[in-house]
Amino acid sequence: MAAQTAVQPRLTPAARKILDAAETLFYNRGITAVGVDLIARRAGVTKKTIYDRYGSKDALVAAYLRRRDERWRTWLPAEVERTAAGGTACDRILATFDALGTWMGGQSPRGCSFVNAAAELTDPGHAGRQVIADQKHWLRGYLRELCERAGAADPGLLADELLLIHEGATVLYGLSAVPDPVTVSRRLAEAALLRAGCTA
């Protein structure tokens, strides 16, 4: 269940350039709107190389999502430990929202790549959809563990609430519908923690 992301290190130089170009293009212009010819041009690579390395556009899309997932999974806990070092579990939970703001402000102003991808990948059989589901499942698991450590009355339910706030903040950030979604989300999280009787 977790071995699928471990194949990545063996990327040929061209395969890496392809993934780099695909990531920027898919995220900024949309998956369907970007053709493989353009990716090849941007990567300074032949279309044949793309198909030799990835087999199909759909597989490349899945690889793109997998890579972002991988990055997020290693970055988020590290960032939380860095900013909430020495703090309580509650501090850590709140730190995930600050981290979200940092993440979005730094490289992802167009919202969550997974939510955006889900909007385009309408075929339920697409390989990318599993990656999307896995990502949300992982985040919920991570939050749930923090909730347990924080002494929440019902950690699973609180994790659901926090996940919902995360998604809401990300969407509002991408739509620029509200000036500072991160602050709003932090306030909501605080209220949820309070209600769940978190002490730590």
Next chain:
Amino acid sequence: MAAQTAVQPRLTPAARKILDAAETLFYNRGITAVGVDLIARRAGVTKKTIYDRYGSKDALVAAYLRRRDERWRTWLPAEVERTAAGGTACDRILATFDALGTWMGGQSPRGCSFVNAAAELTDPGHAGRQVIADQKHWLRGYLRELCERAGAADPGLLADELLLIHEGATVLYGLSAVPDPVTVSRRLAEAALLRAGCTA
């Protein structure tokens, strides 16, 4: 500012059929993935008629979003009045989340059409982006008015929080990442109302 949606009633029969077909296809398969030929075929109409009525695909996309916006704006307050008749402003606020569940369960299992469209319409100059911004702005205004009537300490801030919860619930619903996002969102809204000192 509000006159743009009033032009709609004068739709020729063919124009209506086109919009009907476009709505289903755009929502279920994605905007970029659907071509005008397919829309024409589904609507039982010639491609020429589409261009005679709407001028371009982009304009048709904008019309599609405008129509969904219109439907939502008339439906939501009516549904809230219906389900929270005789209740307080707080009841009305909570009723918007139940309404969201009804809306999604009934016709929109793939999440919010505006969020999905925003993921695809990457060009900031696209006519549809304004419709998306207007829709979120309207919902925030509607929630804000309810918050005022509910006696919130800071109605604007509470409206931001509720809007965030709405978006989060919609996204989670579309991703099927959580069994019952509507209930989760209602709980969160209750906590937010409590914290805002709502009395009505």
Next chain:
DNA sequence: CGCCGAGTATACCGACCTGTTTAGTACACT
């Protein structure tokens, strides 16, 4: 040496893309 993996370059496939054009029909209003 011989072979193979990784890569380039280029041409091609059929299908589909947005959008236009020409030609003609049906109908309502004045």
Next chain:
DNA sequence: AGTGTACTAAACAGGTCGGTATACTCGGCG
């Protein structure tokens, strides 16, 4: 009777889509 609107039918443009085929170069390795 005449005019404009709404529509059908069908072909056509120029380009892009995902994907394949052919032919070649280069470096490393046994």
